[in-house]
Amino acid sequence: MDHMCATHTSRPYRHGGMVCSDHTLDVPLDHARPEGPALSLFAREVVAAGQEHRELPLLLWLQGGPGGRAERPNAAGAWLKRALQEYRVVLMDQRGTGRSTPADRNTLAAHATPQATAEYLTHFRADSIVRDAELLRAHLAGERPWTVLGQSFGGFCALSYLGLAPHGLEQAFITGGLPTLTGHADDVYRAAYRRTARHNERFFARYPDDEKAARRIAEHLAEHEVRMPSGERLSVRRFQTLGIGLGTSSGFDALHYLLEGAFVAGPAGPVLSDTFLRGADTTLSFAPRPLYAALHESIYAQGGRATDWSAHRIREEFPEFDAADGGPFRFTGEMIYPWQFEEDPALVPLREAAHLLAARTDWPVLYDPDRLADNEVPVAAAVYADDMFVDREQSLETAAAVRGLRPWITDAHAHDGVRADAAVLDRLIATARGEL
Template sequence: MSAPGRNLESMNEMTSTQLGQLHLEELTLEVPLTTDATDFRTIEVFARIATRPGGENLPYLVFLQGGPGNEAPRPSLSPLNPSWLAVALERYRVIMLDQRGTGRSTPVGDSILEKPTAEVVEYLSHLRADGIVRDAEAIREYLGVTKWNLLGQSFGGFTTLHYLSTHADSLDQVFLTGGLSAIDRPAEDIYSNCYNRMQRNSEWYYRRFPQHRDIFRGLVEKARAGEITLPTGEVVSESRLRSLGHLLGSNDGWLDLYHLLELAPDTNAFRHDLANLLPFGNRNPIYYVLHESSYADGVITNWAAERVYPEAFRADTSLLTGEHVFQEWTDTVPSLQPWKEVALELAQMPWPKLYDAAALETSNATGAAAVYANDVFVPIDFSLETAAHIPGVQVYITSEHEHNGLRASSGEVLQHLFDLADGRKVR
């Protein structure tokens, strides 16, 4: 916590380095945690700026990572990573922002649980899209930029919509990939829609590999009997096992599921691979405890995914779930057990609205958005409802890629969005 009257600018720092021919600048800013002028708590926010040779005067493109709870990708060479970066660097200097609570932006970890639960819940309530947008604005002002551009992947696209709702004057063009969130809909609607899509993708998988349906049903029986234990000590519950369906939401995740189900369940290989493939239990706890809040546009979530669990999934244990979170994991997943009280209170949080449809319609937003026809995490029908509020953002609908199309296409999806925004392709 900063003392009253502290000069935040004195805490800001920028350093430079080289990664091959890439010029990298690393920026750390100290920013207010809240919008309350009487609240002197601060956090650090980290961003890395990548510039190609000769690109020193190019405009900025801010990349907002998916999540919540994931830091920005770390650039590397041979090949250049992230895979879309080369395309972006042709026309922009790329800012990769570690969203508050992740990476080097005052990350949230188990140590915060030393504080009373109410304090932890209050602190985490400031780590949503609204706080991330305030941090981005602080960076923009620090760099002396009047307008810049955004690339929002998944949750980063949700954050982009809030940016357009509140600070559209700061934005030139916006590009979204699997990130057109539903507006003015309860979380229950979104999760129900996603269950339907997971049922479809489950059936698609079993039509391709019919031998795996009975194998998975057998694994569910083992989970119900408490017979699957991970190296972490977690006794895998049925709901955790079925959450492997999140793999069916990416271009090549089905292959990981295939290889797992080829292994004997009583082997070390199976247990280790299963531990690595299950979502939510590793790395940043924000991904679990704040996940449903990502869909909370002015509502209380109250374990929405659990409350709308379909009868079809109860009847057929071969069906897999996706990015659906369950309360029972606070009892069965060792890494989440310490977060139980926090998760329970966050589930009852009356979240403020994030999106303003009227503001979006008057934002004069331009750019392009990739909408994946088979997306199991961000449903196409709700995405198109949202797209209607920003008609200047061209929509690219494709069934060629799943939710991770930005990364999986090695820049192809991003180039298509650039071409659409430039008028070189038709929507």
């Protein structure tokens, strides 16, 4: 069977000043074996109402993650409003997410062994996502190249795209997504802990009483078995991972308002409120995005070395994140730990597969340094000076290795700046066109 023949496009429908068309097509699980098992790939094409009959250039949104579905138009970030002024925008659910053959504890249970699950998940990294995108481009535009906009992990995918299929690209915009090209996961997480520590300092400087509040919550969790409304236990170390929000534009305030309502009076003394516990549960559960946890370290794996639970190992170099020593309390950030596959019910069925992925050494290379050095595609990249998720120095080293890449270094935005302010994409478009 030729899987590439299975395609479907919905009738256009209107929504909030936009005209949308839904596309699905079959893509190989393993692009090296196109005759093998197939996955369904979903993408939503969006155009501003009134421009639906114009031949506008295509812009592919590459979502952050890994394991995040594309934005939905009803929750459009600032970038989409700007992009629709001159593009048809393609919102592709990366494989395993959204309406693209989902991968979670239910669907992955179909595999007979953890080894089979781990092998399946090796096909969900940037290289496979890029090859999916190329098949989607051929379906939508034939030979015509398109522009990609990569946010965070989507920027990692854009760099892979420049090496794997530069002929498919007219331009590339990257925001908060220039990874190290050759560094090991240990290098990534060592730098990440330093940045996360600085964000903690800034957070507690803005809200001086919150460090005491966080310590009080941690002590309560250490002394009591606390269950969130979902029934899941909230441990001290799981509570610490709420710090992932400190890297976003609204994260400081959101965490502060969560902490300030933490305690209420119970029959036998203070207890954690349902409001607090529900808010924590919403942030902490990986049920909507299990691939984020299962693949997080794998997105840095290449060159024959295992990640070996890098964030967990490197944490020992940073004792300030040890909440059990009675010292100042610190939240962790974008790190994934093996114990999360024991405490989060959405991850427990993936535990053995996750251990196998962490031990794997035969990962293919994700980036092509030679092609990047000879790149001819115009690339503009926003490098956020105070980015908690992606290291500035590693980003600038990568920027220097890509011919024609024009970096814009700014301290005016957090990691999600492209969603918060349309001026970010506006600046990248102007930069790529040589107008700045």
